[in-house]
Amino acid sequence: MNKLMVAGGRPLKGTVTISGAKNSALALIPAAILAESKVILDNLPELSDVEIYTELLTELGATVERNGDQMIISPEGLRSVPLPNGNVKKLRASYYLMGALLGKFGEAVVGLPGGCNFEPRPIDQHIKGFEALGAQIVNEGGAIHIRAKRLIGARIYLDVVSVGATINIMLAAALAKGITTIENAAKEPEIIDVATLLNSMGARVKGVGTETIRIEGVESLNGCRHSIIPDRIQAATYMIAAAATRGDVIVDNVIPKHLEAVSAKLTEMGVDVMEMDEAVRVIGKPEYQAVDVKALIYPGFATDIQSPMASLLTQAKGTSILTDYVYSSRFKYIPELSRMGASIKLEGRSAVIEGGHPLTAAKVTATDLRAGAALVVAGLTVTTGEITEVDGLEFIDRGYDRLVENLSLLGAEVWRKE
Numbered sequence: 001m002n003k004l005m006v007a008g009g010r011p012l013k014g015t016v017t018i019s020g021a022k023n024s025a026l027a028l029i030p031a032a033i034l035a036e037s038k039v040i041l042d043n044l045p046e047l048s049d050v051e052i053y054t055e056l057l058t059e060l061g062a063t064v065e066r067n068g069d070q071m072i073i074s075p076e077g078l079r080s081v082p083l084p085n086g087n088v089k090k091l092r093a094s095y096y097l098m099g100a101l102l103g104k105f106g107e108a109v110v111g112l113p114g115g116c117n118f119e120p121r122p123i124d125q126h127i128k129g130f131e132a133l134g135a136q137i138v139n140e141g142g143a144i145h146i147r148a149k150r151l152i153g154a155r156i157y158l159d160v161v162s163v164g165a166t167i168n169i170m171l172a173a174a175l176a177k178g179i180t181t182i183e184n185a186a187k188e189p190e191i192i193d194v195a196t197l198l199n200s201m202g203a204r205v206k207g208v209g210t211e212t213i214r215i216e217g218v219e220s221l222n223g224c225r226h227s228i229i230p231d232r233i234q235a236a237t238y239m240i241a242a243a244a245t246r247g248d249v250i251v252d253n254v255i256p257k258h259l260e261a262v263s264a265k266l267t268e269m270g271v272d273v274m275e276m277d278e279a280v281r282v283i284g285k286p287e288y289q290a291v292d293v294k295a296l297i298y299p300g301f302a303t304d305i306q307s308p309m310a311s312l313l314t315q316a317k318g319t320s321i322l323t324d325y326v327y328s329s330r331f332k333y334i335p336e337l338s339r340m341g342a343s344i345k346l347e348g349r350s351a352v353i354e355g356g357h358p359l360t361a362a363k364v365t366a367t368d369l370r371a372g373a374a375l376v377v378a379g380l381t382v383t384t385g386e387i388t389e390v391d392g393l394e395f396i397d398r399g400y401d402r403l404v405e406n407l408s409l410l411g412a413e414v415w416r417k418e
């Protein structure tokens with residue numbers, strides 16, 4: 001595995017420009033295959049997960065061109081090729097091929113998704129949605145076989161608010177006959193981004209950003225050009241890293257509204273956060289107060305940012321309680337932070353953090369993408385002059401565009417080691 005070496009103790013200073021959102025890109029790329037002609041995606045992040053998705057589209061017969069941060073997807077040669085194994089198992093968002101291929105061709109064979117397996121992540125709500133639209137589904141040898149003669153719009157109530165299920169049902173329903181309503185839908189900005197692309201392609205999706213999404217099926221979808229929204233999780237990670245190192249950073253090319261939950265928590269701790277039109281400035285302080293954090297569905301504090309936040313909370317005086325209401329056991333990073341001297345206890349779905357003690361360097365391992373981000377933030381706070389070795393850089397590369405370059409520009413001393 002590759003390692004990220006972090007010589008901490010330097011306050012981050014300067015401006016970091018945030019790339020397009022991973023979780024949008026990984027839904028927009030499969031959404032594009034619903035079109036009959038070329039789709040151009042701008043502001044594409046440079047991530048290993050995006051590379052894998054590019055390979056998946058090529059396996060399906062699409063032509064994909066890359067030009068800097070632009071991706072051009074020509075879906076004319078695309079077929080519903082079975083994808084039981086291989087690349088689909090390397091990332092979670094491969095499940096969007098189920099909805100997209102089902103919507104376009106009436107059939108899909110897609111292996112159960114991989115990605116960050118910090119706990120079991122079922123896809124029963126995706127399946128429930130496809131079945132409601134009239135699809136027949138069999139799980140054979142670890143791959144989901146989905147078939148429908150004609151998808152017919154339906155009313156679908158999600159038992160749990162799920163980003164993936166909401167988007168997947170939107171993809172399947174865009175070309176279905178009649179009207180589909182998704183009740184108890186997720187409201188994340190990435191869902192709005194997907195609906196914006198679909199509507200630019202000629203779909204009729206309304207109500208995104210609310211609990212009820214209405215999709216009126218259309219006969220066909222055309223190509224278009226779309227710019228991906230900024231990555232709020234990467235942005236929040238830099239905000240947290242700026243606070244943790246007592247730095248002064250402008251996080252640029254963001255939608256400050258998407259960062260409100262994080263900005264509010266940082267402010268509550270005593271960090272200075274200033275919102276601008278398309279940027280936020282974060283100025284760290286010598287001392288922070290402990291706060292309680294609840295990771296929730298949007299617009300709450302994102303579960304994807306709770307692990308880096310835990311690293312920051314080790315720097316706050318007093319006891320902070322961080323509870324994840326989306327994933328009950330997304331805490332594999334705790335033993336690693338403990339190696340660095342953090343005092344954290346796990347109680348049910350909460351991490352109880354006794355803060356205020358400086359962290360020390362250690363050899364630690366990233367067990368998943370966001371756990372990796374937590375360890376990098378922790379390493380940046382170490383002032384003893386020793387080097388923190390974060391193993392499992394592959395996980396971090398899945399979700400952080402040009403991490404080493406960005407941190408270096410902000411004055412951090414970080415480098416890759418094979």
Ligand code: UD1
Nearest residue numbers: 023093121122123124125126160162163164165304326327
């Ligand atoms: C997406 C994000 C991930 C983020 C998560 C929550 C992508 C590629 N990934 O994951 O970064 O952490 O949203 O914001 O966009 N659930 C079920 N049954 C289902 C689906 C979900 O029980 O069929 C549960 C999950 O176990 C979890 C909760 O619902 O407890 C939310 O999961 P969901 O929003 O679906 O997460 P993902 O879409 O997989």
